[in-house]
Amino acid sequence: MGKKTGSEFIKSLELKGVSRRDFLKFCGTAATMLGLSQLYAPKIANAIESMSKRPPVIWLDFMECLGCTESFINATHPEVDKIILEILSLEYHEAVMAAAGDKAHKNLWDTVEREEGELICVVEGAIATKIPSAITIGGMTSMQIMTRAAKASKAIISVGTCATHGGTQAASPNPTGAVGVEEFIRSQGINTPVINLPGCPVNPENIISTILHYLLLEKLPPLDSMSRPKNLYGATIHDNCPRRGHFDEGRFVETFGTKEEVLGYCLYKVGCRGPSTYSNCPEVLWNNRQNWCIGAGAPCIGCFEPHFWDKFKDFYKPLPDVELPGVKTSADKIGIAIAAATAGGVAAHLIASAAKGRLGKSGEDKKEDKEE
Ligand code: SF4
Ligand code: SF4
Incomplete structure (x- = not known):
């Protein structure tokens, strides 16, 4: 840690096998992630190289599967994680650090004490509030660790749906009382700023973009009412889905294994939650920007949404409570975060399609649906 010249x-990057050219390429990608023109790439490079101090970071793991860590360390281009870890000073991450046991734990609390007020705290996993011992590290519960770390941090970045909203642990009946970090610390009267990056797992590009925004512009990105960066979570998957044209034209996959599936039609009727899911998956994709769920023919299950396990259960059934021509829906209540406007939007599109006589289903088919 400490000040480094450009x-x-x-040189440090080169020792890790990352060339200056790779670094400049990274700065170009960073400019894109931040919504800036490529002309900003040299300025970003200069800003990173002249940073006076590598910001200290602790990465805490609570109730989770470590999928977000996997997602981050296997980030897009192999050099990205190395560059980010050169920019930051990662002081504690129990899953990837060499130290273990008491030594690792001491390192955590020494860092918290030394860097109080300067720390960036990344959290992966939910906090156990009803059965605190469900997650105990070094003799401390997740509630105790989070409280102390949150008070010492300048900002908290909650990565993944477990840390943002409890994740699978919070699914009904939620025996451990799992909650997301922001809910927990607010209940303790702690006001440290929280940035929520949901996703199961989090998309590594969203972590990198958020960290760079914070470091380079020295402020939090604009957040929505759920503390998610608006530039990353401001639109639904449905808004930007490449299959949207099929939806608008009423061309749907009704059953898997049919020619409609081969033709890449809209997956709404086989359960796609894209209309109710705020995510940039259609733009940033996954695995080196190779592909994503809908691109691979799988309906979106809405993993970026709070409480998606409960809210979106029966993953292969169409979104409920959307009375639409040609679409049979259940009477289940739609989840709280499924905005009425979204459902209205879905209805409006299908109704418009029906009005134009473009729905793939005939009147006979509709009758069958009602009789199901
Ligand atoms: S319903 Fe799903 S597959 Fe169809 S257009 Fe919307 S997001 Fe894409
Ligand atoms: S497309 Fe849907 S299910 Fe797939 S990663 Fe994105 S939000 Fe999650």
Whole structure:
């Protein structure tokens, strides 16, 4: 940790097998992630190289599957994680650090004490509030660790749906009382700013973009009412889905294994939650921007949404409570975060399609649906 000159920074990267050219390429990608033109890439490079101090980061793991860590360390291009870890000073991450046991735990609390007020705290996993011992590390519960770390942090980045909203642990009946970090710390009267990056797992590009925004512009990105960065979570999957044209034209996959599936029609009727899911998956994709769920023919299950396990259960059934021509829906109540406007939007599109006589289903088919 500590101040490095620009050339020292590049030398450190080169020792990790990352060339200056790779670094400049990374800065170009960073400019794109931040919504800036490529002309900003040299300025970003200069800003990173001249940073006076590597910001101290602790990465806490609570009730989770470590999928978000996997997602991050296998990030897009192999060099991205190395560059990010050169920019930041990762002081504690129990899953990837060499130290273990008491030594690791001491390192955590020494860092918290030393860097109080300067720390960036990344959290993966939910907090257990009803059965605190469900997650105990070094003799401390997740509630105790989170309380102390949150008070010492400048900002908290909750990564993944477990840390943002409890995740699978919070699914009904939620025996451990799992909650997301923001809900927990607010209940303790702690006001440290929280940035929520939901996803199961989190998309590594969303972590990188958020960290860079914070470091380079020295402020939090604009957040929505759920503390999610608006630039990353401001639109639904449905808004930007490449299959949207099929939806608008009423061309649907009704059953898997049919020619409609081969033709890449809209997956709404086989359960796609894209209309109710706020996510940038259609733009950033996954696995080196190779592909994503809907691109691979799988309906979106809405993993970026709070409480998606409960709210979106029966994953292969169409979204409920959307009375639409040609679509049979259940009477289940739609989840709280499924905005009425979204459901209205879905209805409006299908109704418009029906009005134009473009729905793939005939009147006979509709009758069958009602009789089901
Ligand atoms: S319902 Fe799903 S597959 Fe169809 S257009 Fe919307 S997001 Fe894409
Ligand atoms: S497409 Fe849907 S299910 Fe797939 S990662 Fe994105 S939000 Fe999750």
